[in-house]
Amino acid sequence: MTARGQHLSQFAIDAVAVGQLDGALRSTAEQHLAGCGACRDRLEATRADDAAVAAAVASAPPAWLEARPVGGPALRDRRRRWLGASGLGLGLADPAPPDGVRTPGKTGGGGGGGRATSAKGPTLSVVAHVQRAASGAVLELEEDVAVEPGDRVQLSYTAPEAGFVAVVGRDQAGHVTLYYPAGGTASAPAAAGTGIPLPFSIELDAAPGDEIVQVIWCRDPVPLAPLTNGPAPPPGPPARCAAAELRLVRSSP
Amino acid sequence: MKRPPEPLDAGELYRRHAGTALRRARWLLASEEDAREAVQHVFLEVVEHPQQMDRFPSFVAWLYSAITHFCLNQLRNTRTRARLLAVAVAPAGARAAPARGEALAAAAQLLDRLEPEVAEVVVYHHVDEMTHDEIAHILGCSRRHVGNLLARARVSIAAAARAEEERVA
Numbered sequence: 001m002t003a004r005g006q007h008l009s010q011f012a013i014d015a016v017a018v019g020q021l022d023g024a025l026r027s028t029a030e031q032h033l034a035g036c037g038a039c040r041d042r043l044e045a046t047r048a049d050d051a052a053v054a055a056a057v058a059s060a061p062p063a064w065l066e067a068r069p070v071g072g073p074a075l076r077d078r079r080r081r082w083l084g085a086s087g088l089g090l091g092l093a094d095p096a097p098p099d100g101v102r103t104p105g106k107t108g109g110g111g112g113g114g115r116a117t118s119a120k121g122p123t124l125s126v127v128a129h130v131q132r133a134a135s136g137a138v139l140e141l142e143e144d145v146a147v148e149p150g151d152r153v154q155l156s157y158t159a160p161e162a163g164f165v166a167v168v169g170r171d172q173a174g175h176v177t178l179y180y181p182a183g184g185t186a187s188a189p190a191a192a193g194t195g196i197p198l199p200f201s202i203e204l205d206a207a208p209g210d211e212i213v214q215v216i217w218c219r220d221p222v223p224l225a226p227l228t229n230g231p232a233p234p235p236g237p238p239a240r241c242a243a244a245e246l247r248l249v250r251s252s253p
Numbered sequence: 254m255k256r257p258p259e260p261l262d263a264g265e266l267y268r269r270h271a272g273t274a275l276r277r278a279r280w281l282l283a284s285e286e287d288a289r290e291a292v293q294h295v296f297l298e299v300v301e302h303p304q305q306m307d308r309f310p311s312f313v314a315w316l317y318s319a320i321t322h323f324c325l326n327q328l329r330n331t332r333t334r335a336r337l338l339a340v341a342v343a344p345a346g347a348r349a350a351p352a353r354g355e356a357l358a359a360a361a362q363l364l365d366r367l368e369p370e371v372a373e374v375v376v377y378h379h380v381d382e383m384t385h386d387e388i389a390h391i392l393g394c395s396r397r398h399v400g401n402l403l404a405r406a407r408v409s410i411a412a413a414a415r416a417e418e419e420r421v422a
């Protein structure tokens with residue numbers, strides 16, 4: 001991070017300001033910031049600049065961008081093989097979950113959205129939305145809601161604290177697909193909040209068989225390779241992580 | 254239907270990241286008008302071609318890359334390049350411009366000889382002074398690949414220099 005100079009690059013400052021620097025880069029930046037007042041000042045100035053721009057945008061959004069969802073009327077088209085869906089809940093495998101996080105039992109086949117939660121406090125969960133290819137209607141997925149090829153699916157999560165997320169799918173043949181993040185070697189930063197959309201969506205194709213999609217949330221970045229390698233289903237989320245399974249069921253012809 | 258999906262609301266992304274985009278564009282283009290044009294362009298890209306973001310580890314990484322590409326294309330524009338050279342290089346001759354201006358001008362002159370990915374890395378390395386780790390993060394590649402791209406840039410630059418020498422001779 002500072003190998004080429006005495007201070008952080010503007011990219012590092014920008015990424016830290018919006019919480020999008022992860023892994024070793026984040027650690028290096030944090031260490032540098034702890035000992036560099038000049039870069040702390042730059043970070044604060046960057047945050048102030050961002051806040052000023054955000055306020056200006058909020059008060060007068062540009063006409064060319066106002067009320068336009070990404071991808072136009074359709075959701076993003078990136079992935080494949082989602083052939084029906086049921087709901088999902090996000091449960092913690094960590095013996096020491098964050099405050100207020102529910103700790104469900106293991107979710108399994110057959111769906112069961114948001115089930116098996118037990119602890120008090122805000123819910124840690126994931127919601128899927130599907131946009132129908134035929135009608136364009138958008139539905140929030142619940143149990144046993146069948147979808148058709150061409151439908152598009154988007155996941156949103158609610159998490160009481162910031163962490164890192166990965167999404168993997170496993171079809172009936174045992175093939176594993178890394179849905180998120182695309183590229184990289186570790187799970188991606190995920191902010192705390194309610195109904196935060198994951199930055200990808202999936203267009204369902206006509207591939208046969210069910211698929212299990214696992215959403216994994218961790219306090220720290222986890223390597224993706226162990227999540228996607230090997231023919232056997234992942235044994236469960238890594239330590240200090242939460243996980244949930246979404247069963248994708250092909251609708252009957 | 255309970256609520257519409259809000260997967261990547263362009264307005265929200267713009268509210269959160271327009272500041273970053275504007276700083277980046279101003280830094281590279283040294284023109285408020287052109288910087289605002291660059292910001293508008295890349296956020297419209299978000300709306301119209303969101304799949305471009307798929308290979309990036311974060312929105313900020315994509316934003317840096319998108320702004321950089323747009324600015325490089327702008328610098329390819331003769332009019333813009335001429336203005337850049339006038340603004341950045343002439344003062345540099347009087348030792349009034351920062352090294353960034355010289356580096357940008359040099360990068361601009363090389364743009365037509367470099368592959369887009371190589372040109373992007375040249376800007377990150379020589380203009381932004383990013384580390385190989387940071388460049389690899391943005392590009393979603395290994396540090397070795399970054400080194401290879403910079404090596405290719407050096408080869409291209411050397412070849413261009415030899416060609417220019419031969420032309421003059």
